[in-house]
Amino acid sequence: MLAGLGTALVVILVAACAPQSPDHSSWTDQAHQALEDTASQVATVSLLLRLEREGKVPGKYQQVVAQDSESAVGATMAKFGGEQPEPRDDTTYRRVTGLMSDASDLLSEVRIAIVRRDAAAYPKLLDRLGDVENRLNAAAEDLR
Amino acid sequence: MKKYLAVALGILTAIGGFVDIGDLVTNAQVGARFGLSLAWVVAIGVLGICVFAEMSGRVAAVSGRATFDLVRERLGPRVGMLNLVASMLITFLTFVAEIGGVALSLQLVASVHLLLIVPFVGLAVWVLLWRAKFSAIENVLGLLGLALVVFAVGLWQLGPDWGALAQQAATADKPGDEHWRTFAYYAVALFGAAMTPYEVFFFSSGGVEERWTAEDISTMRANVLVGFPLGGLLSLAIAGSAWVVLGPLQISVDSLGQVGLPVAAALGKVGLAVAILGFVAATFGAACETGLSVGYSIAQYFGRQWGKYVRPKEAVGFHVVLVLATLAATAFLMTAVDPIMVTEVSVVFSAVALPLTYFPILVVANDRDYMGEHVNGRLANGLGSIYLVVICVAAVAALPLMIWTRMGQ
Amino acid sequence: MTGTDEQRRENRLTGRIDGALHLLDRQLLDCEGRMLGKVDDVELTRVGDDLAITGVLTGAAALLPRLGGSLGGALTRKWAELRISEPHRTRPWRIDMSEVDRLDSAVHLSVRRDGVLRRDRDAHRLGRLTGMDVLDPDGERIGRVLDARFEPGPDGTLVLRSVIVGHGRPGSLLGYDRRGDQGPWLVRTVVCRLHRHSAIVGVAASDISWDEGTVRLRERPREAPGHPLD
Numbered sequence: 001m002l003a004g005l006g007t008a009l010v011v012i013l014v015a016a017c018a019p020q021s022p023d024h025s026s027w028t029d030q031a032h033q034a035l036e037d038t039a040s041q042v043a044t045v046s047l048l049l050r051l052e053r054e055g056k057v058p059g060k061y062q063q064v065v066a067q068d069s070e071s072a073v074g075a076t077m078a079k080f081g082g083e084q085p086e087p088r089d090d091t092t093y094r095r096v097t098g099l100m101s102d103a104s105d106l107l108s109e110v111r112i113a114i115v116r117r118d119a120a121a122y123p124k125l126l127d128r129l130g131d132v133e134n135r136l137n138a139a140a141e142d143l144r
Numbered sequence: 145m146k147k148y149l150a151v152a153l154g155i156l157t158a159i160g161g162f163v164d165i166g167d168l169v170t171n172a173q174v175g176a177r178f179g180l181s182l183a184w185v186v187a188i189g190v191l192g193i194c195v196f197a198e199m200s201g202r203v204a205a206v207s208g209r210a211t212f213d214l215v216r217e218r219l220g221p222r223v224g225m226l227n228l229v230a231s232m233l234i235t236f237l238t239f240v241a242e243i244g245g246v247a248l249s250l251q252l253v254a255s256v257h258l259l260l261i262v263p264f265v266g267l268a269v270w271v272l273l274w275r276a277k278f279s280a281i282e283n284v285l286g287l288l289g290l291a292l293v294v295f296a297v298g299l300w301q302l303g304p305d306w307g308a309l310a311q312q313a314a315t316a317d318k319p320g321d322e323h324w325r326t327f328a329y330y331a332v333a334l335f336g337a338a339m340t341p342y343e344v345f346f347f348s349s350g351g352v353e354e355r356w357t358a359e360d361i362s363t364m365r366a367n368v369l370v371g372f373p374l375g376g377l378l379s380l381a382i383a384g385s386a387w388v389v390l391g392p393l394q395i396s397v398d399s400l401g402q403v404g405l406p407v408a409a410a411l412g413k414v415g416l417a418v419a420i421l422g423f424v425a426a427t428f429g430a431a432c433e434t435g436l437s438v439g440y441s442i443a444q445y446f447g448r449q450w451g452k453y454v455r456p457k458e459a460v461g462f463h464v465v466l467v468l469a470t471l472a473a474t475a476f477l478m479t480a481v482d483p484i485m486v487t488e489v490s491v492v493f494s495a496v497a498l499p500l501t502y503f504p505i506l507v508v509a510n511d512r513d514y515m516g517e518h519v520n521g522r523l524a525n526g527l528g529s530i531y532l533v534v535i536c537v538a539a540v541a542a543l544p545l546m547i548w549t550r551m552g553q
Numbered sequence: 554m555t556g557t558d559e560q561r562r563e564n565r566l567t568g569r570i571d572g573a574l575h576l577l578d579r580q581l582l583d584c585e586g587r588m589l590g591k592v593d594d595v596e597l598t599r600v601g602d603d604l605a606i607t608g609v610l611t612g613a614a615a616l617l618p619r620l621g622g623s624l625g626g627a628l629t630r631k632w633a634e635l636r637i638s639e640p641h642r643t644r645p646w647r648i649d650m651s652e653v654d655r656l657d658s659a660v661h662l663s664v665r666r667d668g669v670l671r672r673d674r675d676a677h678r679l680g681r682l683t684g685m686d687v688l689d690p691d692g693e694r695i696g697r698v699l700d701a702r703f704e705p706g707p708d709g710t711l712v713l714r715s716v717i718v719g720h721g722r723p724g725s726l727l728g729y730d731r732r733g734d735q736g737p738w739l740v741r742t743v744v745c746r747l748h749r750h751s752a753i754v755g756v757a758a759s760d761i762s763w764d765e766g767t768v769r770l771r772e773r774p775r776e777a778p779g780h781p782l783d
Contacts, residue, residue, distance in 0.1 A: 033553050043393040056412040060255035065401035207658035217578045220724045221619045447591030507727050510736045525737040
């Protein structure tokens with residue numbers, strides 16, 4: 001009984017530490033999930049800026065939401081980056097990670113603008129958020 | 145007149161106290177992804193917590209025994225100990241989630257790093273548990289928790305297509321792009337969020353502390369049978385407004401800030417401020433309840449003096465447990481674990497742990513040695529038996545679904 | 554709940570009780586309603602031919618052995634080793650039955666809790682009797698002691714009259730053997746089905762060996778444990 005438990009524990013620990021090498025379909029699933037998660041965060045910040053335009057969200061709240069989204073995308077990137085792709089997925093890998101890092105950079109820009117209360121920059125940022133969101137969604141759709 | 149006031153106060157605090165971090169997060173998540181197609185689970189969960197709380201409240205009123213007294217009396221010291229360990233691990237996890245929820249709510253106002261807020265929240269919770277009167281905690285935080293009604297107002301203000309919402313709720317119409325397995329996973333999570341075991345530990349222990357007798361049963365029933373369903377409606381309002389605002393944008397909820405956005409969209413800054421007040425009160429109240437539940441349950445298993453009605457000097461063990469639990473929960477949060485993640489895990493494990501305490505209560509509520517003429521009637525037993533099956537199914541399904549869907553992905 | 558609620562429930566000390574069901578693991582309350590522990594075990598003493606309940610036991614030394622199996626044994630030994638200089642550390646604290654006032658959903662003492670615990674003697678324990686293997690006249694194991702039934706003797710002390718024999722864990726009858734109408738139907742049916750072979754045996758027709766941990770019957774049990782409502 002104890003030995004069995006010990007073995008199970010060791011297996012879990014080893015599995016947790018080794019680099020993840022999923023097969024093609026599960027890697028694709030994870031890529032799809034990562035894109036959707038990122039798109040959700042971009043959409044959140046986009047909604048936030050639209051609400052800001054209507055004067056509906058206090059400044060501190062904006063900062064927290066923007067920071068949360070930014071760090072969530074960072075976490076998604078880190079997690080997905082740790083998944084080992086098969087050689088045939090290299091093109092998809094470059095597209096997905098490229099899109100995610102675009103999104104991450106953009107969210108950082110938005111956060112900087114929000115903390116500075118740089119309202120003049122919002123319309124432009126909103127356009128770019130919409131653009132990145134569309135590209136993320138299109139990529140996610142291609143991976144279905 | 146005074147009695148009606150007491151009943152009204154009890155109902156209001158039951159409404160405000162129903163929603164905690166688990167309900168907030170899970171309902172917003174489910175609402176954004178599934179709309180009201182899982183509303184039936186909230187209904188089942190709310191009826192379930194009514195059945196469970198009514199039974200344990202009645203047992204507490206008639207026999208003067210709280211939940212973990214009965215668990216040990218019916219299951220013996222060995223199984224009772226396993227039960228205690230499992231239930232307390234999960235209640236502790238919920239405690240962590242609630243303290244994290246308070247910190248997240250305050251962060252929305254203060255905009256400083258979460259780990260700077262957590263220690264102060266831990267300290268505040270402990271001071272309240274040590275010094276504040278039981279009724280003050282329950283009434284003040286319960287009433288402030290009513291601020292969450294702003295979600296219902298917001299939903300109304302958003303002017304959704306009520307017919308479509310009603311139809312989605314009535315037909316359990318899952319959006320086409322979601323799997324059935326994630327649907328089932330979130331069904332279990334919602335069930336666990338509505339039927340969190342600590343609610344019953346706290347409710348029955350509170351009844352013993354307030355020295356309920358058989359004459360208080362009708363008041364207790366009014367609180368449970370009116371207050372909890374109205375609290376359930378609040379949950380549905382959170383889900384509904386998330387569906388209307390976040391659903392079309394394909395936003396999935398994984399921060400408390402996102403939970404508040406529908407209110408901001410509907411009611412602007414003032415509405416958002418009220419919602420945040422509701423977040424703080426609901427999570428703070430639940431943090432106190434879960435913390436007390438840990439102390440209550442451990443003391444009840446060992447028969448030690450417990451309670452807020454005796455001086456801390458007389459219930460040293462109880463207060464030591466409260467200090468240690470609060471310290472441990474704060475330390476756990478200081479590892480920078482994501483409180484939303486802890487919440488998601490805790491509601492699922494709540495569903496796993498439910499049968500452990502539900503079953504002994506159901507047996508004792510039927511035992512004339514304890515209950516005399518107040519044993520379960522046909523209705524309580526009919527529903528009680530159905531829920532015994534429902535709870536067991538949810539408990540068995542919870543972990544496989546959690547692994548299979550990778551926590552609802 | 555408190556000593557002031559006198560008419561809360563009847564006092565069970567004056568009638569027939571099942572030891573595991575009604576007495577073990579109950580809350581101990583003093584005369585002012587303050588809590589001082591659980592009935593972690595029950596002290597049994599041989600009085601003439603009978604085994605009588607002479608006290609309730611409380612504290613780790615009574616509780617740990619009842620956790621059963623290797624865990625209970627190991628914890629009990631650890632408890633003793635925790636402070637080797639202390640004599641009789643595995644001897645539990647006891648409260649004499651003369652200081653117990655009432656038994657309902659809790660055990661009410663007639664005195665204040667301050668200094669009520671004694672550690673002056675060792676005796677048999679109910680927690681050891683329940684769980685003992687039961688052997689039929691041929692020495693075949695037919696089950697375990699699930700519960701022990703006590704009745705007031707001539708001097709008012711509760712005396713062991715019979716044991717309930719069956720499969721499973723002590724206390725797992727959950728009281729469903731005592732009343733045929735106790736609901737809910739679903740639980741009653743399952744419990745009665747699991748315990749369909751349970752039987753009740755008078756102690757006059759059996760020998761309890763505390764050393765071996767067995768109860769040997771002199772005749773085969775026939776009677777099911779259900780008994781008329783008291």
